[in-house]
Amino acid sequence: MATDIMVPTLGESVSEATVARWLKKVGDTVKVDDPLVELETDKVTLEVNATAGGTLAEVLADEGSNVEVGAVLGRISDGAAQVNVAEPAKKAAAPAPAATPAPAVASAPAAAPVAAPSAANDVLAPAVRKMIDENGLDPARIPATGKDGRLTKEDVVNFMQGQAVRPAAAPAPAPAPAPAPAARPAQPSGPRLRADREERVRMTRLRQRIAERLKEAQNTAAMLTTFNEVDMSNVMALRNEYKDYFEKKHGVKLGFMSFFVRACIQALKEIPAVNAEIDGSDLVYKNYYDIGVAVGTPNGLVVPVVRDADQMNFAAIEKQIAEYGRKARDGKLTMEEMTGGTFTISNGGVYGSLMSTPILNPPQSGILGMHKTMERPVAVNGKVEIRPMMYLALSYDHRIIDGREAVTFLVRVKECIEDPRRLLLDV
Template sequence: MTTEIKAPQFPEAVADGTVATWHKKPGEAISRDELLVDIETDKVVLEVVAPHDGVVGKILKNEGDTVLSQELVGYLEEGSGAAASEPAAPAQETAAPAAEADAGKVEDGWGPAVRKLISENNLDPSKIKGTGKGGRITKEDVLNHLKGGAAKAAVAESAPKTETSAAPMPAGAASGINFGDREERRVPMTRLRARVAERLLAAQHNSAMLTTFNEVNMKPVMEMRKNYKDMFEKAHGHRLGFMSFFTMAATEALKKYPSVNASIDDNDIVYHGYYDIGVAVSTERGLVVPILRDVDKMGFAEIEGKIVEYGNKAQSGKLSLEDMTGGTFTISNGGVFGSLWSTPILNPPQTAILGMHKIQERPMAVNGKVEILPMMYLALSYDHRLIDGKEAVQFLVAIKELLEDPARMLLDL
């Protein structure tokens, strides 16, 4: 029996997709619900799994090909693999042990995605442990090798890293590739990065965007975090970060200034009676913004737990369209990468975005005396078509006041 393998049903907002990775080659056995192929859209990566046990048949759409919703990409045959149906030649049997021992070095067994990753990152295949059939190197093996090696050193902590609209450093740069004399490398944009670029340009062309700044004394938040972080982690199973403080403060400020939580639809203003906060997350494929829904009904532990969950899903490409749909306001944190000052770009159709930055010790005048305090610049980019400068400044000051006296958030003051 032959079963058709089709691309998933795309949502209305997604026109087509690209075959990103085939995890099995024709003739290879596959089990039911085992990952077969990844389809990348301009929003998420969709996984296609095997509907039953069998053998991969003819592949109609190769890696890099464009596919439409529900389009046929290949076939799945009944059986237990090519090895069971075709007797191996004596010469192959004799050479099998040597081939398996040297599987990590034999390029013939690599897929296009594996070749590309190894070439771009200047990797030594003999040092990559292959988990595919006969020790063949798969894309996941290369990615795990990068995460466990030089790329791991580039990650300061396990918490999800949020950033402004700047693109993350390429994997090759994180791995320390040294380009030759006047060497150039041309790599096509992923669909996700191309979509992000399109939306950022649209935001600049279709809004009257400007940015207001303020600074906040982070000492009260840092002291509260220091005093309770061990108890918090023991009670809830994850760390107490800064994002929950900023998310809670932003939500309280949005309640006071509803136009900052609104959006523009042609000539209409849409005021939202809920608070869905987007958190910008940098991934290997580009910038994504998963949504924390109904933040006004969440506590610190729920917010931190959801951020960790989204961060892990983003890094593994498991975010769904539902995770990133909607949102009334966005928070972007360039401080985790060392940014001291930036102007974040709006995430349409939202009308405002808050930018966090690096905490830097600076001398400040306090009650006539100079003190060294941990300060952070805050930036609020907003659409002047809807939000006046006075309202934008007052909104940012409200966030500043809540962060400098975080007990007010707990007491609803």
Template sequence: MSTEVRVPTLGESVTEATVATWFKKPGDTVAADEMLCELETDKVTVEVPSPVAGTLGEIVAAEGDTVGVDALLATISEGQGAAPAPAPDKAEDTPKAAGSGSASGGSVDVMVPTLGESVTEATVSTWFKQVGDSVTQDEMLCELETDKVSVEVPAPASGTLSEIIAGEGDTVQAGGKLAVMASGDGAAAAAPAKSEAAPAAASGEPSGKDVEDAPSAKKAMAEKGITADQVQGSGRDGRVMKEDVARAAAAATAAAPAASAQPAQAPRAPVPADDAAREERVKMTRLRQTIARRLKDSQNTAAMLTTYNEVDMTEVMALRNAYKDEFQKKHGVKLGFMSFFTKACCHALKEVPEVNAEIDGTDIVYKNFVHMGIATGTPTGLVVPVIRDADSLSFADIEKAIAEKGARARDGKLSMAEMQGGTFTISNGGVYGSLMSSPILNPPQSGILGMHKIQQRPMVMNGEIVARPMMYLALSYDHRIVDGKGAVTFLVRVKDALEDPRRLLMDL
């Protein structure tokens, strides 16, 4: 029986990839989920696992070939003679293949789970168990941290944790091995055996210095005049990928003016010894590094500008106070201000569609829908869950979605899919007491609305000075496609809808 190996889904808007490396040759035995090859797209590297155990037959797409989604890569022959042979660098005391869940002294590999669309690696943040600990099936073993979310890894079977391969702080690839468990009656005996075998296995591992680089990376290095020793590889076993070459070239370009402007190489000013003793140095989490990079990229890429207005919250507050009890009783969720602002923004985006658009090369892509991003602060950093088709949702549906996604964000349970595809973002700094700020765009979006603290201020109403609950609004926008007129019009429409909420009901 023959099984086809095809190109998996490559990510949103990605339709083709280049075959970077084959890890197996025709005739090699492979286990189910063992990595066969690595594909390289414009953005990420994708590993292709074996769908079944068997023998690799024909390789249809060779290294360097360009393939589309669902294209045929290779075939695998299944059958009695196709069972995977033991890896040569493993000790003979590993009785079962990877992923085996058989009892009676078998071993079970703990693998990195699927991390989400376009996410290929993670950092091991915490191990909840140590070597020798007994674990039950589905008990949490460790926690991984990606650019966006935290992923908990449960035990695939009951047994004893016999070896931890990826320690805390290590970077692991999607589908990589984290640990080995001994299951069944031989669990206790397997743990020390695996520990003794580990050094031998480690010594047999390749150093990574003679790993073949991706074909596209070799071509890019030749074009840019960069040697392999100048590039830090991020692929499997340290393999240099095309994006690694691009990063190295950008770093070299940036380093030249920096070196002339700053002769001293010290990254920071000298710190007195007594001050240094009281400092604490903590490595940035992957999420914090991603936040820093994306925010700076946004400032460097977009022609960002911010315009301001203020809104009288009297009518919204009165409407909310009048119906909040009935609203909660009927819908089971509190009536907050975010649903009013979401509705007001959806209303304004219909009139000023360029604020709901994005730039793609030399094209402007207008979105005839609103996927609203709601910036949410969490203990680990800022995330932006997306409420899809917010323009077609009711107040109750919006409030339920915000409450549910906010709770998942704070617990670190959001998936990558829940944070992708947003067309516009709302950020509420007012919950922290912010009176005025300029929010930074969330690429590739062209607009973000900043909400702020509601504060009683003296206002002139009908010739008299009265105290009114006022809020400053800030719209940061990409001036490349949004003109000042459009930005101001958007803010005025939001202001009008909030100061007279009846306009939302009548679509005015």
């Protein structure tokens, strides 16, 4: 009896996903709760686990294909049924070389490569099919190295590069004819050769969604950015004094992000417009503080949300951010963990950014950009001193936040960071 592998519910307003990669091959043994396939949505990457044991009998949705909620991705059969399916396939391939006599060994291998590409032609991934169609290639002539004899994008690229090299090598064996040098300039077609050295990769659903949301923010909000700089001396001194004791007691490192989260909450309480959003003709003021923390991953930028951050101490904030960082790197963030933030903090300083203008995360009305801490000469009490300084940037929606409110917000953050005692005394 076969069990269908279904596309699960993906979350609110998400009805479609892309098959990122299969973690099991047809014929592999499957146990209950084994991860079978990774699905990529416009927000997260999630695994579909086996609901029954047996063997993977059939894959109905290839990697790169789009599937809707409730669609069948493949089927799991019980062990006995799958053995019967897999074994004949192996035996059918085995008799060919075994049955042929010794003199005909050379002809048997010749037939195998021809069969493999023709079978693979019917199961080309969408990205591979697109490359083949755009370049007018015959898939039967391309050596396949993928599983089950399927063509991969790398196979197509390697084949195209091989074609680009052969014409250049061809004139070498025939130097005698005079017309040969005249024919050389006609061969290097600039755009054609450059196209052969390009790689076309389909955008992930996450990257597509990031692009859509960023463009939506630019097209919808009246974005403006205000800047300030903050002296990090006191925060760094406090951190250096207590970081070892903090880590020993709480089991997590004391970073700067918890200071900025608490400082932003302090400022949001004073300037509630920065914690609000526009809904049609209404202004929605949030009386809670769910702070989004931007995290870079190999697949793109994600923004998990620290819920009710105003009710958390420094250790709880650091633990939550560290956990989100691990989940983001492993692609384990859930939809619930990435929705519903009221304000966002982005730290481009970890990548060396000295200054930037962050883009809003709709429907939020404000985002704080942190940057690299660098020692710079500054005037302190009439004297020039070298201090660790950081530029801060607040991008905000001018439709709801006035310039006075934006500047005041940023000044409050600056004051709390330069004098961390304010965070403890709530002043």
